[in-house]
Amino acid sequence: MSSGAPFRVGLLGHGTVGSAFHELIEQRADAIEAEVGRRPEVSGVLTRSRGDFDDILERSDLIVEVMGGIDPAFDYVMRALKSGRHVVTANKQLLSQHGDELQAAATGGGAQLRYEAAVAGVVPAIRVIRESLAGAHIERVHGIVNGTTNFILTAMARTGASYDDALREAQELGYAETDPTEDVTGKDAAAKMAILARLAFGARVRLDDVPYEGIEHVTADDIAYARELGLSLKLIGSAERIDGGISVMVYPAFLYAGHPLAPVSGSFNAVTVESPAITEITLSGPGAGGSQTASAVLGDVVSAMAPPTTQVSQPADLPIVSDVESAFYLYVEVADRPGVLAQVAEILGLQGISIKSVVQRGIGDDARLVMVMHPILESKFRAAVDMIERLDFVRSKPRAIHVIEEVFE
């Protein structure tokens, strides 16, 4: 794909997210150029102490706004949109209070306004509602859109800790700020739900329209009692159509085990969208963090860069690797006599296979070994199984099944 002129990105704000974004876009510039035919470059950076907005605007095709707050961000973003520059922002205050004016400015200026990073970290709720479900009638959006509170509630449920202790742990680990008010009162989640509701229902919804209730008064007792009833506690943002209008609220809520948001734990965020045609879609992933938010911002920048006809570039010729490492479960029916496990273990050992757990079951004609192995090259494991199958005390073909070990969390 031929290269065009560089795509110039003006960056407003250079804190945690801004600097992570700056690093990420430079690191990914080659790959993005290969994909969409233009190379992104940062044309200017505005911080409290350096840079001039007018100068940066002049030299940019797109403005990334990660400075936060209303003033002067609102003025800058409005001017950028009116002048036809696309804007990518992670600023939930701005969008939840001035979404309509910003959208009108974007339409007037023929510019794109994108804000995936403002809502749910890397969870692509905005894109899915705006694009995948463009043809669907959305009935309801439920979200866990604040990672701090989900971390605190998960810690309380796991350890029986009090709210105060769990909050302190969250602060020590960097999941809560020194002043956690915006998060724990539900105000942060309310701003995000205003943005989601506006998009899902095409309706005027501002932060002031969203009543919110936080988690400050939740006790370890509540969580323990509700757990006996099969319920888990989350801070839920809820937006739904009801009686010809809409309801948008944030409140702590108990969820039954079958609810798609019930398994979402720690600082993760998740959003469930319900529509008659699709039943429901659930999206989950890490809540905001510097590099995660930067990645969501970059996704929006690339979307704004790429004309819609540009898709997968010339495919690369990556070799297909067929022999990979994997952990395995192995089930062997054996004769019930001494030394059986030792012989099986010796064969595994000769192939360099280490046993993670083993259970012997049954007696006599019903004896069997159930084992889980640590990861090993599949060819070595298959060779061991062939040898085990030929042992005289093995009564039927051994059954092997992959085991996937979770790397994250």
Add this chain to the structure above:
Amino acid sequence: MSSGAPFRVGLLGHGTVGSAFHELIEQRADAIEAEVGRRPEVSGVLTRSRGDFDDILERSDLIVEVMGGIDPAFDYVMRALKSGRHVVTANKQLLSQHGDELQAAATGGGAQLRYEAAVAGVVPAIRVIRESLAGAHIERVHGIVNGTTNFILTAMARTGASYDDALREAQELGYAETDPTEDVTGKDAAAKMAILARLAFGARVRLDDVPYEGIEHVTADDIAYARELGLSLKLIGSAERIDGGISVMVYPAFLYAGHPLAPVSGSFNAVTVESPAITEITLSGPGAGGSQTASAVLGDVVSAMAPPTTQVSQPADLPIVSDVESAFYLYVEVADRPGVLAQVAEILGLQGISIKSVVQRGIGDDARLVMVMHPILESKFRAAVDMIERLDFVRSKPRAIHVIEEVFE
């Protein structure tokens, strides 16, 4: 937003998905016109017995291909793309065997090729990989991309049923076809993983490159033993970068409880994408069904219609409803004496509130009631709580927390 000319959609195939799509696009035409400024209309339908492809192509801006199979779908889609018509297809065979040629034809003709519905039902894996993660280096994609096998494995785990019995149940309920071979052998999942891997890694991957293993030989014993080790069994499609190449495979695998795909049950599909910058994103929702697939196709059609600057239309003035129905948990510290529960229950009853469950805990100064109510208007519930708070045996302010009852599955 002003209206342009109608956007003409030629429909190839009118089976379950085709007819559901036809119905859905007519039902949503007004809303889509309001959103993107053009009204979609079906300009022609091709079935085995009616319609002429050349005639339909001539009268269409975009072709929806839901006929399935390679011949004549491949020829039709190639001709549409070369002539500059966008194509939306749900045809996994076609894409997994001829993805490169199709993409080259799209690029050559300046047309879009979209295929969200080919991979994971309503789960927007293609869009998220292509767009949200355009700036990310994807390391691994894990998916449950076949609803039939996940339904069977879930049934086996829940009831201890044999593979044959669970398959029969799936067939009776319409989750498996009379000839389930493509699904249970893993071939269907392999085609989908070839499509996902090609997109995630920008690499040439075809169905023939993907080794697959099915679930036909899994026994109820395996599932039961592994459960004791905290493992659940899924048919996993795996695509990852490894040793400078890639590995793409389909196999049954045990997952530990912490794995994001472990809670995915029944006929649901899910895809987890891992990248250093974002950690991981998981998307889940119903696997293919007529209306779900049609909805995914329509999402692609709307994306192809809309120029990227067109976003939220003029917002509607939907009233904000503040008093909504909800279920509640209520915790009341009470004096330990007879008649306490009766008086609380009477107040609830007077407000029309029905109690779902109640537990009395503790004795003496430690006595308390823990209740869960059926859904009721929030105003009525709050009125009851105010009255309960004023009862002389209530020792502190009652604590009320929402309860969300899962509607689906």
